Amino acid sequence: MSYQNILSETDNGITTITINRPSKLNALNRETIQELHTAFKEADESLETKVIIVTGSGEKAFVAGADISEFADFSVAKGGNLAAKGQELLFDFVANLTTPVIAAVNGFALGGGLELAMAAHFRIASDNAKMGLPEVSLGVIPGYGGTQRLPQLVGKGRAMEMIMTAGMIDANQALQYGLVNQVTTPDALIETTEKIAGKIMRNSSVAIKSAIKAINANYEDGVNGFNVEIEEFGNCFGTEDFKEGTQAFLNKRKANFPGK
Template identity: 55%
Template sequence: MENFQNIVVEIVDQTAVVRINRESKLNALNKETIAELKHAVASLAENNEVRGLVLTGTGPKAFVAGADIQEFLAKSKAEAMELSAFGHELMDRLANFPKPVIAAVNGFALGGGLELAMACHIRIASSNAKMGLPEVSLGLIPGYGGTQRLPQLVGKAKALEMMLSGEMIDAADAHKWGLVNKVVEQEVLMEEVYSLLNKMYAKSRNAIATAIEVVNTGFNAEQDGYKAEINAFGQCFGSDDFKEGVSAFLEKRKPDFK
């Protein structure tokens, strides 16, 4: 993996840990950081040694505390739409990543930072984390998928409350509303993430990729998630993982997925 200016990529056993590394800016997302993340995500998707991906921020304060507002100055409408589309490409790559993606939310996740976390499949937060979409305070709306993903996670009414007030919620409230899967103390955050991923690594790589794909299909208004499930279920029956999984179950042993 090449050297990046704004992110750090480390492979720990079978897990790729990607840290947004702009601590002095509270890890704010600028265009260069988004470009580096897109490049890293594309490369890691092709790396067969990597079974899962973790996104987190450097330092104890922030996951990503929003977009870099300096970049917004003097942009035309067309340039703003181009920037939004550029961010959407990253979020869509994460959402459709064929391996588990966990956001380790280690502090503030605001604006583009919360949108980045929501694009991940699972979110585990440290107890000090705070989340929100404060764009209305700038006369804006979320531009990296937040208007669509937040209602999917917390429901329309809570999403609108958060977006229209621009106020933050704490980790406990985020957990109550289903925005994060679990809340732990910051010092054990990565340990918790690795523990969950290791449970997944013991399962079929093919089945995990298929499940991610079919679940995402159900959120696409142009596709029929139920039909996709039927087709994918049938496809699994032809896989080596299925044969090994069933054999292991009948023989009362742990499966050895290749």
């Protein structure tokens, strides 16, 4: 499928989705959010895709934020609908995909950009990356999950400081906070992320889906994550991947998972 604002390419089991609005520092407008939803959905449903990488075009920005011109004159009702629709279409959608999603954060990841990176299952950053949630400087708060996911990743106190000051942190500070998993050079960012994707692809995709579901359950209100873990653990015993994995281990050979 052709897109106006993004690129999507699949190679060797990895689908790379690139926000491609460099003249706007890859800012998220409604059209881009809809295109990202479609691309993530297609990748998640594709039998070819084992890992999804999301990144931004160019070296200046992953995503520099939302396109403010689209909502500067919104009413209370329209503002609430904007957040609800965005979370449904993209941010919550990505967080709950059963295909692993890695954000390769290059340059600025601000506002909705950082919220998109946080919706991914984990993040790798280039050493020129700058991250922040500057929404309160505009008289609004993060509305795409930022007030929820940032404390989960960095802790309540640090999240409060980052959001209240509207300041940015660099890649090394993000690493120290636990906001990103690794920091690398801009030139090595995609290569490093693809190597991690390769390690993921050597394992059972069925078990990884179950693991994502169980981990996410811990952050859902009213859901007992331990019970979800028990259920998913049991489900694994009925899969072909479990049979292959255990037999490979017992026979001291490399597993060849069928993904079923």
